[in-house]
Amino acid sequence: MILKYFPLWARRCRGLRIYWRVWRRTAALSFMSGLVSRFGACLLILGKLVRFGFFLVFLAVIGTKTKAIAGYNLSEMVFFFLTFNLVDVLSQFFFREAYRFRPKIISGGFDLTLTKPISPLFQSLLTGADILDLITLPPLILTIILVSGKFGVDFSHVFLYCLLVVNGLLIAASLHVLVLSLGVITTEIDHAMLIYRDIANMGRVPVDIYRQGLREVLTFILPVGIMMSFPAKAFLGVLSWQNTLYGLIFSVVLFYFCLRVWHWSLRKYSSASS
Amino acid sequence: MRKYLHLAKVIAEEYFAYRLNFILWRVRMVLRLLTLYFLWETIFRGQGEIGNYNHTQVLTYVLLSSVLVATVISSRTIDAAGEISRGDLSNWLVRPLSYFKYYISKDCVDKLLNIGFAVVEIAMIVYFLKPAVFLQTNIQTIFLFLLAAFLATVLFFLLSFLISFIGFWSPEVWAPRFLLIACLEFLSGGLFPLDLLPKPVFEVLTLLPFNYLLYFPAKIYLGQLSAFESIKGMFIAAAWVFIFYRLFRAVWKKGLRAYSAEGR
Numbered sequence: 326m327i328l329k330y331f332p333l334w335a336r337r338c339r340g341l342r343i344y345w346r347v348w349r350r351t352a353a354l355s356f357m358s359g360l361v362s363r364f365g366a367c368l369l370i371l372g373k374l375v376r377f378g379f380f381l382v383f384l385a386v387i388g389t390k391t392k393a394i395a396g397y398n399l400s401e402m403v404f405f406f407l408t409f410n411l412v413d414v415l416s417q418f419f420f421r422e423a424y425r426f427r428p429k430i431i432s433g434g435f436d437l438t439l440t441k442p443i444s445p446l447f448q449s450l451l452t453g454a455d456i457l458d459l460i461t462l463p464p465l466i467l468t469i470i471l472v473s474g475k476f477g478v479d480f481s482h483v484f485l486y487c488l489l490v491v492n493g494l495l496i497a498a499s500l501h502v503l504v505l506s507l508g509v510i511t512t513e514i515d516h517a518m519l520i521y522r523d524i525a526n527m528g529r530v531p532v533d534i535y536r537q538g539l540r541e542v543l544t545f546i547l548p549v550g551i552m553m554s555f556p557a558k559a560f561l562g563v564l565s566w567q568n569t570l571y572g573l574i575f576s577v578v579l580f581y582f583c584l585r586v587w588h589w590s591l592r593k594y595s596s597a598s599s
Numbered sequence: 600m601r602k603y604l605h606l607a608k609v610i611a612e613e614y615f616a617y618r619l620n621f622i623l624w625r626v627r628m629v630l631r632l633l634t635l636y637f638l639w640e641t642i643f644r645g646q647g648e649i650g651n652y653n654h655t656q657v658l659t660y661v662l663l664s665s666v667l668v669a670t671v672i673s674s675r676t677i678d679a680a681g682e683i684s685r686g687d688l689s690n691w692l693v694r695p696l697s698y699f700k701y702y703i704s705k706d707c708v709d710k711l712l713n714i715g716f717a718v719v720e721i722a723m724i725v726y727f728l729k730p731a732v733f734l735q736t737n738i739q740t741i742f743l744f745l746l747a748a749f750l751a752t753v754l755f756f757l758l759s760f761l762i763s764f765i766g767f768w769s770p771e772v773w774a775p776r777f778l779l780i781a782c783l784e785f786l787s788g789g790l791f792p793l794d795l796l797p798k799p800v801f802e803v804l805t806l807l808p809f810n811y812l813l814y815f816p817a818k819i820y821l822g823q824l825s826a827f828e829s830i831k832g833m834f835i836a837a838a839w840v841f842i843f844y845r846l847f848r849a850v851w852k853k854g855l856r857a858y859s860a861e862g863r
Contacts, residue, residue: 362771364771364774365771366772368771368775368777369777369778371778375782375785379782379790380790383790386791394641394642395641517621519627520623520626521703523627523630523631524630526634561722
């Protein structure tokens with residue numbers, strides 16, 4: 326009712342509703358194709374669990390053989406690792422389609438994406454939600470709740486934690502957009518995506534453990550610290566309000582910048598092979 | 600032999616044709632190495648020893664295992680899975696070339712490039728970061744290390760090919776490989792030296808073939824194994840190579856009988 330007095334908002338809301346419906350539909354299709362081979366799906370989930378478990382063993386070995394690392398004890402290190410996994414799994418769940426972008430670019434199939442009345446960025450980034458990541462989310466969140474109980478729950482910290490996880494997701498989205506843009510310009514995407522994953526993997530442990538210089542780079546230039554470490558630090562109450570504010574502003578500016586790069590890259594698209 | 604050398608030359612040219620791809624691949628290698636290096640450096644800050652390792656030994660282990668990953672656990676046999684499941688293997692079966700020798704040529708080029716660049720990258724890291732690195736000077740130990748690394752390379756070649764043979768029966772070739780990669784990182788000692796684990800767990804892991812891929816050669820290089828232990832380990836690694844070779848032959852024969860050139 327109120328929206329009829331605000332036609333621009335009404336149009337935007339209608340647009341969002343359409344995108345929400347497209348997302349739900351493509352996610353459902355993607356889930357179906359993800360479960361075509363149950364055996365393969367089981368092995369992939371098992372692989373993810375094995376990798377997760379082995380890194381926990383690694384942390385346990387280090388935690389039991391050393392004193393606190395960079396001031397963090399074993400439980401806190403595990404909490405950082407779980408938070409890293411939460412941001413990582415969420416970003417893979419939402420942005421899996423980006424991993425299938427290269428064939429479209431090198432075959433010229435991206436032309437078809439451009440002709441559809443839906444944002445090409447939305448199609449290239451968000452239309453391939455991964456059910457395997459969705460399956461691993463509930464046990465991960467449950468483990469985070471269990472581990473976080475050890476530190477005592479302060480609702481302002483929980484709120485900040487959730488806010489910074491969403492903020493981390495926004496940074497992950499921006500970096501995926503950047504990689505897609507690189508793909509449009511150079512047709513190279515697979516290694517760029519893997520570089521993003523390698524850099525993000527540096528956030529499996531709190532960035533404070535890296536030596537000075539690298540720590541600053543990982544916090545203020547490559548935003549691994551903001552993505553992966555800031556939420557856990559906020560929960561533990563060791564993140565200053567200045568850094569919180571910096572993290573939030575940084576992600577918005579980065580997202581805006583990456584969108585600009587994407588639009589610029591589209592103008593350079595040469596429609597190879599088509 | 601000449602045709603495989605020519606193939607190797609073509610494969611090398613192919614690598615350099617996609618230069619950005621190549622550069623980004625090397626950037627990834629350096630990033631991985633730096634991540635592990637900085638992590639271990641921090642762990643050792645204010646710490647004398649962890650298990651049987653001092654600061655120098657563990658950093659040497661990290662740098663050496665990254666060279667070994669680049670040589671032992673880097674194999675183009677991963678491509679065979681797709682070729683088999685897509686039916687492209689038929690093209691190879693009718694050519695006057697050995698499919699396996701082709702992959703050996705491909706792997707040799709891949710490993711030579713990897714070793715060459717890894718050595719340069721590590722030299723740069725050593726030059727700029729000046730980590731305390733242990734240089735082995737005993738010729739006998741170096742020889743044993745090279746032999747162990749060679750056995751590890753053959754072992755992984757066979758293991759990786761075996762995983763690719765799944766393509767004969769199922770188009771689902773990525774999932775089993777993903778599981779193998781997830782297991783390998785830990786079980787081969789790529790994440791940390793395996794003897795830091797509790798003794799019973801470590802003893803079980805030594806029964807598996809994976810520790811002969813990275814952990815065993817690196818331990819020989821560090822001089823932490825006696826001559827008897829080294830030779831005993833070498834025999835076990837050779838036995839694993841033999842077992843995998845027999846398995847490889849049997850599965851290849853069975854696979855060819857099941858092969859229907861699906862997709863062709």
